[in-house]
Amino acid sequence: DQQVKQNSPSLSVQEGRISILNCDYTNSMFDYFLWYKKYPAEGPTFLISISSIKDKNEDGRFTVFLNKSAKHLSLHIVPSQPGDSAVYFCAARLTGNQFYFGTGTSLTVIP
Amino acid sequence: DGGITQSPKYLFRKEGQNVTLSCEQNLNHDAMYWYRQDPGQGLRLIYYSQIVNDFQKGDIAEGYSVSREKKESFPLTVTSAQKNPTAFYLCASSIGGHQPQHFGDGTRLSIL
Numbered sequence A: 001d002q003q004v005k006q007n008s009p010s011l012s013v014q015e016g017r018i019s020i021l022n023c024d025y026t027n028s029m030f031d032y033f034l035w036y037k038k039y040p041a042e043g044p045t046f047l048i049s050i051s052s053i054k055d056k057n058e059d060g061r062f063t064v065f066l067n068k069s070a071k072h073l074s075l076h077i078v079p080s081q082p083g084d085s086a087v088y089f090c091a092a093r094l095t096g097n098q099f100y101f102g103t104g105t106s107l108t109v110i111p
Numbered sequence B: 001d002g003g004i005t006q007s008p009k010y011l012f013r014k015e016g017q018n019v020t021l022s023c024e025q026n027l028n029h030d031a032m033y034w035y036r037q038d039p040g041q042g043l044r045l046i047y048y049s050q051i052v053n054d055f056q057k058g059d060i061a062e063g064y065s066v067s068r069e070k071k072e073s074f075p076l077t078v079t080s081a082q083k084n085p086t087a088f089y090l091c092a093s094s095i096g097g098h099q100p101q102h103f104g105d106g107t108r109l110s111i112l
Helices: none
Strands: A010-014 A019-025 A032-038 A045-051 A056-059 A062-067 A072-077 A086-094 A098-101 A105-110 B004-007 B010-013 B019-025 B031-037 B043-051 B054-057 B064-066 B076-078 B087-094 B107-111
Touching: A010 A019, A019 A032, A019 A086, A019 A105, A032 A062, A045 A056, A045 A062, A045 A072, A072 A086, A098 B043, B004 B087, B010 B019, B019 B031, B019 B087, B019 B107, B043 B064
Parallel strands: A010 A105, B010 B107
Antiparallel strands: A019 A072, A032 A045, A032 A086, A056 A062, A062 A072, A086 A098, A086 A105, B004 B019, B019 B076, B031 B043, B031 B087, B043 B054, B064 B076, B087 B107
16 A cells, blocks of 8 residues: 555646645654655655654755645745756655655656 | 665566676665666665665565675565566665665666
8 A cells, every 4th residue: 555645647837936746645653754856767866855843844946844634745846947857756754764655746847 | 976886777687587686885874775666656665674684575575585795785686486577676775864865876677
C-alpha cells in the first residue's frame, strides 16, 4: 500500500508564476519529509526538507509546508523558472531510517 | 569530491543470468539503500543497510540479494529468480537522523 502519494502526475506553469506540488501521506509516524528533483537518467537530488515538528521551511525560491492534521505536504516554487522543469518526488522517513517515496510529479515551466 | 558512484550506467542481462550492480560511496555514510524505479512509479525500496555486515529487506526484496562487507560498498545482485528485472536501479546513502539521502546516477538494467 502506497504510504506516500502524489496524485498529480504532471503540472504546467508559466514562467514567473507559482508552482505548487502536493503530497499526501498515511503514516503518522513519519518524522521527516523531503522533496527531491530528478532529471531523466539521473539520480534524484535533494531540494528541501522539513521536520515533523515544524510547519514551514523556506530556502530561497522553495518553501515546503507541512499540515500534520491533514497529513499533507506541499512544495511552493516562486517564481518558477524553466530550469525548474523536472520530476519532483516527495519522500517521508520513518524512525530507523527507512524512506518512502511518492510516484512523482512532472513539472513543466513554460517560458 | 564526495559522492556515490554506480556502475555501469547501462547493463544488459540474458535470461537466467545473475548480474551484480555496483554502488560505492566516499561520504562516510553509515546507511545505504537500493531502490528500483519503473515508469510512472515512485522509488521502491529493495534492501537497505544501516551498518556494515547488516542489512534488511525492503518492500520488493524477492529475487535480489545484497552484501555489506565494507562501509563504502553495497553491491546489489539481481538473480534469475527476479521475474521482471528490467528497471532503473538507484543506490543511495545517508548519514542518518534528519539528513537527506544522497543518490547515485543509477543503472539501467535491460533483459536481452
